Amino acid sequence: MAEKKISLMDTVKQASKGVISGIDKKDVEHWVEIYFLGKAYQVPAGLTIMQALEYAGYRLIRSCGCRAGFCGACSTVFRRKGEYKLQTAMACQTRVEDGMYLVQIPFSPAEKPLYDIEKEKYEASVFLKYFPEVARCVSCNTCTKACPQDLQVMDYVQAALKGDYKQVAELSFECIQCGLCAIRCPAEIVQYHVAQFGRRMYGKYGIPREENTEKRVKEIKNGEFNKKFEEIMSLSEEELRSVYTEQQNTREVY
Amino acid sequence: MARKIVITSENVAFLKKISELSDQVITRCDQCGTCSGSCPMVEEMDITPAQIMRMVQLGQKEVMDTKAMWICASCFACTVRCPRGLDVSKVAEALRQVKLRQAIDYIDVNGIPDEEMERLPQIAIVSSFRKFTG
Amino acid sequence: MKIPYFPGCTLKTTAKNFEISALEVSKVLDIELVELPKWNCCGTVTSLTDDDLMHHLAPIRDLIRVEEMNESGLVDNEYRVVALCTMCFNVLKRSNQRIKERPDEFKKLNDFMYLEKDYQGKTEVIHYMELLRDLDFSKVSEKVKNPLKGLKVSPYYGCLMLRPKEVGIDDPESPTIQADLLGAIGADVIDNPFKTRCCGSYQTVRDKYTVAELAYDIITRARKNGAEMITSSCPLCLFNLADRQKEVMELHPEFEPMPVLYFTQLMALAFGLDEKYFGFEDNFIDPRPLLREKGLLK
């Protein structure tokens, strides 16, 4: 039994690498029916949406990336049978269910305003300068419901309205920019761009500089390490190798 | 040359729609003009608030092409004075909404210069969007 | 007294001086304004169409926070929420009234916000000035160390503190509450027939000159009656009356600017608090020269 499953998954892995090799039907125990772009497909249970699509014969060129839930490329919108709720998820992270209606959102159309972090004043009003639509937020919280990362999206949009960079940055830290919030927003806000702007401004002006880093940079600038550099530069390739490997072994890895 | 109005069932439908959106019995307005005299923006308007009420009473859709309904600042000066207890601001809002719900914005956000944007208080931007954009 | 407090986005940005002064003044009066945890936009301006519920989500969401504060013990059985910003006050109160009058909508909203605790409708929205009135202005005058003798102040009410009737905290046509408060801190109160005339509100975004003309009328009338300064409790009124004086001067070169302050700034001054709580530096028309000339400021 177990082996069967694994072998199945292997084939799927093959498939997902873009190699479209069919799965032996008799290996499959449970089948589910999904509707992709309105067309019905029989696919093996247990596949992720992305795998299922590929099984069904689609070749994903856009709308797929890391396949590990980090890149945010494979946004999916779906409804379960007999449910009124519109669900959002990452295709590589969600398993197919029987009677799923779904479609992929390869890209959420949104223009990112041009700004020069260096030139910006670190002031509350700047948010609305670049993202005036933030002021249209009605706190309906749909964005939060849509976020596959379970971020408090509405809260950081509201923080942006108040010009609170710190909150925006912290609340949006795990944003993967999948764009599902922006697709669902009735106020047509592009939350993830707002968040990114917020994080950048906070990173530049908000967080205090790490003093040791500062110190070290100064030291380097003052040429305190020039001697060491020269030594290393003078080494032959073999010597260099041994120094490196020795270093690797001695310094704890993190 | 006087304006000629033909009144059809469409006019009645329009009156009904605005009455429902605003939750006001617009036909109760007896055109005393108190709203117009109370309106701080009336000098800016192309037609007076009382005229808005009148045109809606007669179901004249042209009222939606007037500037007046957008000039209204929802200050409720008319509301607290109307001898018939009508809320004129609600009627103006209903008219604006009919347009906005057709995704016809009244102001162009990108048209507002950056320095103005930085100067305006949030409250101004938020509320103007609520009133001027769909 | 610990009481929930809703600041509103403007008090965190362009109207900081309003909040700073108010918070400090409250301390003197033993009022602790406890800011709502993770509050959102009040939803200004009240949506007036009968079928529109969406725009009442924001305010009701905030009112839910007030009830949460009581459950979490942040405040003790205090379901009144204070707003400083008049616009926020108006919006929150109106939505609250509307929802309480319409059980069906009440349910709809709660259902829509299924991620939140249900709103129970216990919350009452009050304006800071109302709070002081209930406290009794005599208590305020007791705290005055530096009475504003000889300072001719004209209180400006605008719309949303008074209108519509069912929301207003005073007579919509001839209010006195702000005048009484200013009187209580020793100022010479100057009446202005335009004290309830609209400042143009959000029209300031559409056409700054329209608003400038309104500001011109209001301010010149106040000056005609002898006022040297105007007070307000609404950041938008204040912007239109103060910051728009730039445009007023473009239109009327002869116009001489007049400082426009938040009433709490004058209270802070009268209470003899530390300068850093006045926030005068943030006022578009700097009131300090006038105040020094009156000997009210070092």
Next chain:
Amino acid sequence: MKRIGVYVCHCGGNISEVVDVKKVAETAKEQGEVVLVRDHEHMCSETGQNLVIEDIKEHKLDKVVIAACSPQFQGPTFKATLEKAGLSPYVLEMANIREHCAWPHFHDPDQATEKAKGLTNIAIAKARLDEPLTKKKFPIGKRVLVVGGGIAGIQTSLDLGDAGFDVFLVEKNPSIGGKMLQLSRTFPTEDCAACILSPKMADVVSNENIHLYSYTEVKDISGYLGNYEVTLEKKATYVDPDKCTSCGLCANVCPIKVPNEVDEGLSERKAIYLASPIAVPHSYLIDDNVCIKCGRCVKVCDPKAIDLESSGEQIKLTVDTIVVATGYDIFDAHRKAVYGYGRFENVITSLELERMIVHSAEGNPLRPMGKRIAFIQCVGSRDEQVGNEYCSRICCMYATKLSQLVKRSDPSRDVYVFYTDLRAYGKGFEEYYKRGQNEGVKFVRGRPAELIEDPETKKITLRVEDTLTRSLIESEFDLVVLSVGLEPNKGTEKVADMLRLAKSPDGFLQEAHPKFRPVDTLTDGVFLAGTVQGPKDIPDTVAQASAAAARAIRLMNKGEYDVDPVMAFVHTDKCDGCGLCVEHCPFNAISIVDRKTDDGSSSKVAEINEAMCKGCGSCTAYCPLDALDLHCYTNDQLLAEIEAALTDKKEGDYRVIVFADDMTAYRLADNVGTAKKGYSLDSRIIRIPSGSRITPKLMLKAISLGADGILFGESEQKSNPFSHSVATIQENVSKVQKILEEYGIEKDRVRLVQFVTVMLTGFVNNINTLSDFVRNLGPVPEDVKEKLGKTIDEKLFG
């Protein structure tokens, strides 16, 4: 065997458009002893009435049931019809299928029809037991109290006095004449108000039948038609009117100055003063509130008319009828803050202008008028913001008058009248309006929104839309006149309470019927004259005043008046003379007397004094033997009605029986119907003289027979003709509730609510809550009902 005739009225569609009258008629046919059923378009029409008369003769009917409107409405008509046909008017029963059925339940025709059947059956059940009684006659005198000495009161008094009735005219001010005394000229004829008023004022004094009590207030009124006991309080004037020659020396020396009421405070008077140059009684008097008793006036008074020691007096009168003519107050312009009255010195009321004109005519103007004058109409009228929805009717014309008077006295004046609608409805009014236009007065259609005073010049800037050219007018005036509307006189409140008079929504007193009894009230022998009933001009006021006099005369002229024989009587066979009833009769109408029985021995029985019995029926509630009973509402009849109300109760139905007192609750139910306000169809309203008539026994019977709830609708204590009844009901109800609880029956199934005739929603809500309440509880279990039914008597009387 009775012979009952039943008539179902269509009321020209009022009923038949909702209720299926044919069905109602058919069910009526099936009722026992009903020998004839008809339905008719208009029962109250002559044909309808004749139909009844003929049927009575032809079919030998001895009981008549008419299912139509409220007995309060056409009851008298049909009683008369029966009398014409030679029947007792008291064998008539009316089923109120209009006000209590078709109107309130118009949205549910089927259910309404069912209810109509039920109501008709109730009436039939009662009719079966009707006794052919005769009217009682009581003597009545010729004494009338007229409250208020304005033009209305004066006219009524003169008419009554001339007709030979004793009139007691009470005026709270020092002089009669009322508001008319302050007016300059009257529209549309422009004759001088004082000139036409003063002769009438003089007549009042010269008429020996009129007793004038000026500077006097009504302190208390109690009693009933033919026997109202009145207490007056006459304030001290400190001047003997018979001695005073009105020389005025006293006023000259008086050091105290106060604003003069008659001039609306625009001039001053002394503490000792003559109310008006044409005051009646024409005598000086001292204003107690301001006089410092310095005695200077006493010294200069030759005829020694002044006595600073004198004091007010209380006067007690008994009168047969009362005319209320307390008039109006002008709207307090301060309440319309936007117009700045009281804050702006150049904003005045129209009444102030009247005084200014009078004084200018005499050559001593009270204040400057200026050249540019604006009139603002509808101040305090037609304005929901100040709570007055009604039109004050006279402002358009008096403004038309005042505007042309000021224009004519100085043609260089620029005069504007700002109006919303100009209402020139009366005789000669339109012509008068046109004359104003000819004089050059400008009428602008627009309601000014706000006035602004210039701090230096004190001129008033007025903002208004000219709604005809759709342009905004913003211009300056020297004087702005507020055409203030009329409001009910504050003083009326007290009198209305004492006399149990209802108010219409506008706050003015409510006439008995808007069309056919415009000067009567629902309280017997009390009439309305003039603006106390609603805004009106002088001619209308005078006309109504005469009408009031005529209605009063109609009652008193015969020297006696009829009363329905709703009176207690004793079943002597049951009575054992225990005397419980005696102590419980609030009118001391019962006594215990000896009675010879056939075997010669004597026994004690209760006896009723019919002249004193007011027919409240509370005595019946205390009799353990059911020996005491009430004509027209006998125990058997009420029980029959209750049974009838429950017989058509089907499985799953609920019934709430509403005992509505004749004085208020029943009329209120009528008003609710007229207002087309719906309420629970579970309810069946039974008309009774007073809730105190319903004995605990009847209540328990009702429950045991299947009533799910009982509601007592009773006039609130202070306006209840039977001051004791509320207490009695409460006592009876709590007695019943105790017993119910013993049986585990929810006690709140029986309730008492006190009403006034205008509490429409209150009435609806109370019925609905009770019916919801019982529906939630579910019905009383059968066995419990049975057990209760068996044990009522022992539970009550042990």
